[in-house]
Amino acid sequence: MAKKINIVTGLDIGTTKVTAVVAERTNTGIDIIGLGSAPTEGLRKGVVVNIDSTVESIKKAVEEAEFMSGVEISSVFTGVSGSHIKSLNSHGIVAVQGREVEEMDVRRAIDAARAISIPLDREILHVLPQHYIVDEQEGVKNPVGMAGVRLEAKVHIVTGAAASTQNIIKSVNRVGLDIDEIVLEQLATAEAVLSADEKELGVALIDIGGGTTDIAVYREGSIKHTAVLPIGGQYLTNDISIGLRTPVTEAEKMKIKFGCANTFMIPQGETIEVPSVGGREARRVSRQILGEIIEPRMEEIFSLVNKEFVKAGYEDQLTAGIVITGGTALLAGITELAERVFQMPVRKGYPLGVSGLTDIINSPLHATAAGLVVYGSRRAARRGTRGGGGWWGRTTKKVKKWFSEFF
Numbered sequence: 001m002a003k004k005i006n007i008v009t010g011l012d013i014g015t016t017k018v019t020a021v022v023a024e025r026t027n028t029g030i031d032i033i034g035l036g037s038a039p040t041e042g043l044r045k046g047v048v049v050n051i052d053s054t055v056e057s058i059k060k061a062v063e064e065a066e067f068m069s070g071v072e073i074s075s076v077f078t079g080v081s082g083s084h085i086k087s088l089n090s091h092g093i094v095a096v097q098g099r100e101v102e103e104m105d106v107r108r109a110i111d112a113a114r115a116i117s118i119p120l121d122r123e124i125l126h127v128l129p130q131h132y133i134v135d136e137q138e139g140v141k142n143p144v145g146m147a148g149v150r151l152e153a154k155v156h157i158v159t160g161a162a163a164s165t166q167n168i169i170k171s172v173n174r175v176g177l178d179i180d181e182i183v184l185e186q187l188a189t190a191e192a193v194l195s196a197d198e199k200e201l202g203v204a205l206i207d208i209g210g211g212t213t214d215i216a217v218y219r220e221g222s223i224k225h226t227a228v229l230p231i232g233g234q235y236l237t238n239d240i241s242i243g244l245r246t247p248v249t250e251a252e253k254m255k256i257k258f259g260c261a262n263t264f265m266i267p268q269g270e271t272i273e274v275p276s277v278g279g280r281e282a283r284r285v286s287r288q289i290l291g292e293i294i295e296p297r298m299e300e301i302f303s304l305v306n307k308e309f310v311k312a313g314y315e316d317q318l319t320a321g322i323v324i325t326g327g328t329a330l331l332a333g334i335t336e337l338a339e340r341v342f343q344m345p346v347r348k349g350y351p352l353g354v355s356g357l358t359d360i361i362n363s364p365l366h367a368t369a370a371g372l373v374v375y376g377s378r379r380a381a382r383r384g385t386r387g388g389g390g391w392w393g394r395t396t397k398k399v400k401k402w403f404s405e406f407f
Helices: 051-069 103-114 162-174 185-193 196-201 233-243 247-260 289-314 332-340 364-383 390-407
Strands: 007-013 017-026 029-039 077-078 086-095 124-134 138-139 150-161 178-183 202-207 213-219 222-230 270-272 283-286 324-325 347-350
Touching: 007 051, 017 051, 017 178, 017 364, 029 051, 029 162, 029 364, 051 162, 077 162, 077 185, 077 364, 086 103, 086 213, 103 150, 124 162, 124 178, 124 222, 124 233, 150 162, 150 222, 162 178, 162 222, 178 185, 178 364, 185 202, 185 222, 185 247, 185 324, 185 364, 196 213, 202 233, 202 289, 213 289, 222 289, 233 247, 233 289, 247 283, 270 289, 283 289, 289 347, 324 332, 324 364, 332 347
Parallel strands: 007 077, 077 178, 202 324, 324 347
Antiparallel strands: 007 017, 017 029, 086 150, 124 138, 124 150, 202 213, 213 222, 270 283
């Protein structure tokens, strides 16, 4: 297979599936040229619990993406999620001494903001600048060149469990891939599904995956709050399996094909066939019953998300409303239910700003994987390289070498 220098690959390692998206950076934007997906049972609530199963799923997804794109994948931007992810806002102050602010001063202010105390078993994944304050002038996006005595940086810091992150690195390295960067999944997803206007006005992203629900709040163009709830689409599937006494695999198929999060939208008298367990004959039940199982669970998830908004203090600052994405966003009636719970405008999030295989990628199901290549493309463009360097690149190469010596 050929190698191309402008290739960026995103690897979304989710609770129920692994998705690899290959994109090519061109003069006109980002072209999606390959996609591969494989189911996995190696994760639970976004955390790796079975290395071998995860490795096998990554291998299948990457091979499928390589076959479709016709290029060899050597490194990836990998998403991370899970209930171990924690975030906080921090504040750093440095002296400028009345001269113009330089890039070095900005770095010093960010370093001061990231100098927080965290447990030894955790590590910082992202330090995301929100805005700067030069003397008493707030809301500065780029302070370089401004004159002042004091520079302050307000940042959003994301931390994760070191062991969970290392298990992701180990799984990816065992497939023979380097990691360009570990990226918080909702941060990547936001790159693909949120517009600049929404981020400026105030918007919340809700990414409902199989095992987790990822939340990100943007306002004034920068990220203000992130959180991960350990609940997702798998809970709907399990409820359907128990409520209708049907195998989990069949429950998942029924959820995708007939599921509806708003029972008012289900036609009266419509029935569906429900496979039974233990070799018993299939039964026909009202589709309304399926909706009555799904709706309360989805309402519960949205209520927990709303509590997170209230706790963070942003429930009244989401002028642009809410964007729902992830595989569960494909449920019929989900936006209507969300609008009823949140009392604000809601839309589904589809990947924006990409071209190429848009008929394949254009789904909330692939929003995170598409977001990873958008994020990676922008990082690579800023570096002026393909994107194999950086702290994560160097670290994962060392880890990969270590594992190759012992396993």
